[in-house]
Amino acid sequence: MGAVWRKIADLLAITFIAVGVTLTFDTFLIYLTTLFLIFTIFALSYNIILGYLKLVSFGHSLFFAAGAYGVALFASWVIPDMLLSFLFGIVLAAVLALIVGYITLRHSQIYFAMLTLAFAMLFYALLVKWRDITGGSDGISGIPRVSTLFSFPTTETYYMFVLGCFIISFIILKLIDVSFIGLIFRALGDNESRFKFLGYNPVKYRILALVVSGTFSGLAGALYALLYRAVTPDVAYWTVAAEPLVMSLLGGSAYFMGPVIGAAVFVGLTTATARLAEIWQLVMGLIIAALLLGARGGILGVMERLWRKRF
């Protein structure tokens, strides 16, 4: 019994804090926690590629934006129903991940990074230029948070929907982490040569990892669009993909909880320094430099080292 509790302790802790936040009735705090939950899903999904496969992707802005624009386009052109457009956004991201994966994942390392960047920029250009459908640089606004069965008119009520999505996503991604498929992903990132010489097809498993990763990035994007009830092409700009990268490195990409810690620090820092105009970029730059020069394992890596020194 104790073992089970320990296994889900991290989820319980986050849920406990997240529910506690609602009791403050502080709209800004609830809004910030919403952002944290969305970015945590994004960063956790990104870390499947970075942490397990040891690949850097600049294409995750594409999947995030596919989720966001999937919601907006479906709601404004097909049926203005929140649930259906939400699901459409996720499916769109999954399909695009499959296509991008099929084309890019035969290539390794730097070629993969550059190809995903190219696709991300292509998608961004498409959203800006295809004005009649996407609204160009103005984007799409007035996305409904109403479905036949439910509606989430306020930030506080929508927060519960995001929290629900977060818990489901967290459980699925955690199950992947501890299951045999997680082991397969880690093995592939560790030693591709031996992976092949055990009879595993590396391209197949990379595509599978990217589809899982892209699907949850799309889910995060869909939640993001519904939070603001609007999207602009900014969500598709390739630097968006750098955010989960920084979060994962910040928390420690070798750990399942790394992206979670990273997202919390990232959201906290950007909010704390946002009033000082562009200074958050300076802060972020300094942190990244410090991480890469002195603490490659991220926050959790440093904590583990300190812990070991004590005993």
Place this chain on the structure above:
Amino acid sequence: MAEEVLRTENLVKRFGGFAAVAGVSITFYEGERIGLIGPNGAGKTTFINLISGHLKPDSGKIFFKGVDVTKAPPYKKVMMGMNRTFQIPSIFKSLTVYQNVQLAAKKAGQPYSVDKLLTMLGLEKVADVKAANLSYGMMKIVELAMTMVSNPSLLLLDEPTAGLTSQEKKQIIQVLRTLPERCTIVMVEHDIDLVFDFAGRVVVMHRGEVLSDGKPEEIAVDTKVREVYLG
């Protein structure tokens, strides 16, 4: 005559102007224990890399169990029953010994159970140790375990005992002797005594070509081989 397992036809691999493997045609049969020897740069490792699909040949053909596998990717050859080890042991260093062997066993449909194999190879005590923390010799044994678990019909070993203590060498040979008789083993090795003890057939390579091929006692008295090795 035993059944043919692997056949190459005029296999060539060039690195720039240098032909590392310069037209090798050879056939290996079921259950053979083959020692592949030759001076440094003779093309032994390149030859193994071509057969296993780690490198693509410039020309020539490779048949495995009668099927043309010249262009087949490594994982397909593995599924057909070919496996290999590397000079520098290639294992998953960030995973535990158990996880390493488990990954191999699952893919192979588990002809051996993971626990049984670990016990058989004396690895049960290090099952939960991260592979990166093992000694070099232990890494080689783990790699061998991972290739054995699929019950291969052809096992290619690239210097299985290089860099090992004599104790560890004995252990490796002991492990190899547990392999089923029908498994064909090709071993690249510099330890001549070991090769002559283990192999029933010795192939000598020199400058990318097969210089001599025969029983150990024939090779031992071959004047061409002596010339290559002695001067």
